[in-house]
Amino acid sequence: MRRLFSYEISLCSLNALAAIVVTALAILFPEHALAAEEHGLPGASMSLWWALPFAGLLLSIATGPLLFQHVWEHYYGKISALWAALVIVPLALAFGTPSATEAVLHALLTEYMSFIILLFALFTISGGILVAGNIHGTPLVNAGLLLVGALLASVVGTTGASMILIRPIIRANDNRPFNAHVVVFFIFLVSNIGGSLTPLGDPPLFVGFLRGVDFFWTTTNLYRETLFVGGVVLAVFLIVDIILHRREAGAPKIKDPTPDTKIRVRGLPNIPLLAGVIGAILLSATWKPGVSFSIQGVTLELQNLVRDAIILALAFISLGVSRKEYREANGFNWGPIAEVAKLFAGIFICIVPVVAILRAGHDGALAPLVALVTSPQGAPNDLAYFWLTGALSSFLDNAPTYLVFFELAGGDPRHLMTELASTLAAISAGAVFMGANTYVGNAPNFMVYAIARQRGVNMPSFFGYMLWSGLVLIPTFLVAGFLFFG
Template sequence: MLFGSAIPAFAEEGLPGATMSLWWALPFAGLLLSIASGPLLFPHVWEHHYGKIAAVWAVLVIGPLAAAFGADLSVNAVLHALLTEYMSFIILLFALFTIAGGILVAGNIHGTPWTNAGLLLIGAMLASVVGTTGASMIMIRPVIRANDNRPFNAHVVVFFIFLVSNIGGSLTPLGDPPLFVGFLRGVDFFWTTANLWRETLFVTVLVLVVFLALDFFLHWREEGQPKIKDPTPHSKVRLRGLPNLPLLAGVIAAILLSASWKPGIDIPVFGVTLGLQNLVRDAIILALAFISLAVSRSEYRKANGFAWGPIAEVAKLFAAIFICIVPVIAILKAGTDGALAPLVALVTGADGTPNDLAYFWLTGALSSFLDNAPTYLVFFELAGGDARHLMTELATTLAAISAGAVFMGANTYIGNAPNFMVYAIARHQGVKMPGFFGYMLWSGAVLIPTFILAGFVFFR
């Protein structure tokens, strides 16, 4: 079942991509560089002015587009990007963020290696249902509480970021933003489940095996350490905020409804045509989020550390991303006739067929340092941008792009939005987390060998 098969090409229509130089990609690159470096190099300025910085980069796209190709074409391209894809994208993230924030795992258990592995596995499976952000919010505090009396516990949070905040979200469009972008471009809802479960299982099992070996070793070493008084003694684990569970089911049902119900009714909004099924889906999802706010108890959200800051930041930054990527997509559409022809050559074999291993590693390498949703979109377009063709004849190529974007967002703290959120929560809770480059030593030692094996097995 195709979602939105009538969705027009992403805002690049009308732009002469073959004649556009790489200068048009500068605002997109500048925005992503700002997102990557701002929280690390000038955190206080970024915290208070990230919206303004993102807006400047967006204006540097809109203004030159209007000057070069006319105001009408420029405005239409921007509105097309915002109304056909950004709106649905941010509504889903808002709903998952809001509903998951009302679900609290209360109580505490002792963090033995097997218990920790079980918690990580539960969180990883949950990530494809409520998203990596939602699963991270629900599970990170129970994991920290379970291990807060252990002298060696930072590694548990590191592996939590690997599995729950990234790898676990690879099985549905709900799991991670890049997969939802693919869904908006016409990829079937269950395509990722059917085509990525082997890669996800392979990587998850390998990472869990490494975690168990390390946690058993550190647990053994702790036997000779002075005992730490448990600040959160053992208590019965309870799931609070249960009314939010049917609301999550409602979000999934709304998405499946829009994928199967095609009334053939299009509604023009500011000159952009929107399918009725998409508007209905977004309205239902938005309503479910507000119902969650009404039925959830405030103390549960407070215990989860729920705040609107993270989703506000995502909303502002992604609005700019979806605008800045418009000329980049137009250039990519031109293929070998465009300014990004060298990039096309890197992922194309001598016989003209896609190099799946190159797609996997290039998508993953960029997703490690840049936001993985626009990175996915760039390589999705580079592979042709036709969802039906990518799901069939080029299924392994789309799987390589999807796996690279989702898996390798775990390589750095800035590869995926939940990574830094988990890092901040853990530090606030007293966990001695590794710094930016210290974390990369962990990912380099654990994830890179795992991804090398996965690439050899599935994409060579």
């Protein structure tokens, strides 16, 4: 009780600090209170102080589960809301309530709403599919499972594929003394690299789709990079697993807690529902009725509203047709998607002023970052985009990182898909691939880690995992970077 009381006092103190900051802004910048521009926020006149809530929220997400896990589990929603308040209130004071409202609602209604509806649907529908039974985890079998999972990731998302296959692959290897590496490579391939071919695969690519990137653009422009990186990592896994499998031959045998049985896929009605999600997204990309609605200055197009409604309906149909015991066998619960929903609401709000500054380009406070990814001739440096996007995606969530560099490259999807196609490919590849570098780079990473630990797998620590990624992934990315973006 004393610890809980101290946490409440700490949160009250943070709220008090927020109030002090807001008051100080109102005193220091009274001339900006009614100085809002008619269209959007004046990014050229905004300082880097506006990026602090965004940086603070991402830092909280990266360190919270590791440094103050108990506080984070109980208060992550309030922490996210606090950082969002440190954006909304100062924006209203500095640029007027109408401009602040329009900017925040635009982010929530045109991007966050569709983003979280898709994740909710993929999480719900894939949670009703159960892979029952067990097979023996030999190197070839494991490599096959990883390949299937990587391919599945671009169809049902990295989260969906990870949740469907992590338990079967753990069961297949639960009688082996060396099995942690299987889960590590599972995170590399299924939870990250495999999701690079469609907007369904990984959250940053769906953010790009919401910004106007064509659905199949990533398929046609990233398949070479994906085949190379995925192929190299899978080959390294096969070599490592063969070596460890041979070492196990002389070790004492472990009784298999889950003997081999016939593999069966349960919850088959959910498969056409997943196809329906894909169909709804393709529908919104091709059907343009020219009908729109306005809410507080934010325009919502009919095709996007219909898409979201269909996807949401498919998720609820899944809940109705899926058997409860299948979801229980999958360990299905609403905790992960609730955490994602609360955290990403804060992220999409906190990134609003950052996007405004980035849109100012060389005239904004982030001009040094613009110069870093731009050659002396003014052309984008694709290799710099690949590594900077990837480096930040390794420790921060890769969806907002993608959005930052998408805007840094100009933010015009038509221009990025044509004249700057290699730049957009570098940003997309960096965000998706390098989310695998740490446990916190992508949402499924930590979920897989937690499930494996719960099932008795001796998983490496945070820095132990980074040793694996440093030895396997970084050399692969170095070669891929120079090969495709150098």
